[in-house]
Amino acid sequence: MRRIRWLPVFILTLIMSQQVFASLGSGSKEYAKDSIFNKFGGGLSIGARSTVNVFTNTIHSYGLGVGGSMRLQLLERLNTEWFGDYVINNMYNKATRIDGHIGWNVMFYILKPKGFARKLTPFIAAGHCFDYTGIRLNGPNQPMHDRWTSAVQMSLGCHYNITPKFDFSISTLYDLHLGKEIDADLQKDGTVIITDHKNAGWEGHIMIIFSVHYKFVKLWKPKG
Numbered sequence: 001m002r003r004i005r006w007l008p009v010f011i012l013t014l015i016m017s018q019q020v021f022a023s024l025g026s027g028s029k030e031y032a033k034d035s036i037f038n039k040f041g042g043g044l045s046i047g048a049r050s051t052v053n054v055f056t057n058t059i060h061s062y063g064l065g066v067g068g069s070m071r072l073q074l075l076e077r078l079n080t081e082w083f084g085d086y087v088i089n090n091m092y093n094k095a096t097r098i099d100g101h102i103g104w105n106v107m108f109y110i111l112k113p114k115g116f117a118r119k120l121t122p123f124i125a126a127g128h129c130f131d132y133t134g135i136r137l138n139g140p141n142q143p144m145h146d147r148w149t150s151a152v153q154m155s156l157g158c159h160y161n162i163t164p165k166f167d168f169s170i171s172t173l174y175d176l177h178l179g180k181e182i183d184a185d186l187q188k189d190g191t192v193i194i195t196d197h198k199n200a201g202w203e204g205h206i207m208i209i210f211s212v213h214y215k216f217v218k219l220w221k222p223k224g
Contacts, residue, residue: 042220043073047213053087053099054206063089063097071107071213079107081125091184094192095137101175103129105155113159116167116215121159123171128152131177135184135194145194149179149203157209165215173207 046068053063067085074080082104089097105127113121134146157171181197 041074041076042218043071043215044217044219045071045073045213045215047071047211049083049085049209049211051085051087051210052208053089054208055089063087063099065099067101069211069213072219077109077112079109079123081105081107081127083129091135092186092192093138094186094190095135095184095194097184098132098134100132101129101151103127103151103153105153113161116159116161116164119161121161121167122156123158124154124156125171125173126152126154129175131175131179133182135182137192137194145182145196147180147182147196149177151175151177155209167213169209169211169213171209173209175205175207177203177205179203 047070049067049069051063051065051067053065055062065085065087067083069081069083071079071081084102085100087099087101089099091097105125107123107125110122110124111118111120129151131149131151132146133149134144136142136144153173153175155171155173157169157173159167159169161167181203183195183197185193185195187193
């Protein structure tokens, strides 16, 4: 199995970014005395997302996808996101890879969003998803090589709050899949060979996600 080279860099980026943003938001200590759950929980938002998929073990293979997501905020600085997307990848202009993701993330806001009146709200997130992957050589009557996997993921991102109810977000997510491996290898003669492996293994890839969300309703109201 190929070594996943981006993972240490990604983890270091998360740690350094958290420290920087935490220092920027160290003020307003009196704000932390508020009852966070009573005042800020319950917000439900629905949105659409677009993804750019980059594989760390297959050079020159990028994918574009679309999907949707829903967020349910639990605390002032704790949100959840439930998503699904469909991604199509062009592999060497000789094969097509299809990926489908269904999963969830827990999002922690590094700075207090203050009712999302703050224009920029950075976050870190971690979660899980189920993934379908199918690879087929281009051309008529080519068989599909497919699999189902389970993955863990972590991401770093930021909301740009156009209004307190409407935001544009961008995040970089690292997905680590555990399941039966499928490789599409470019040969020296320019052909591509798809190989199904019997044993399970880890496969990592990076997703850059652009999304818009609108907060439709507050499912529970503040107490008092």
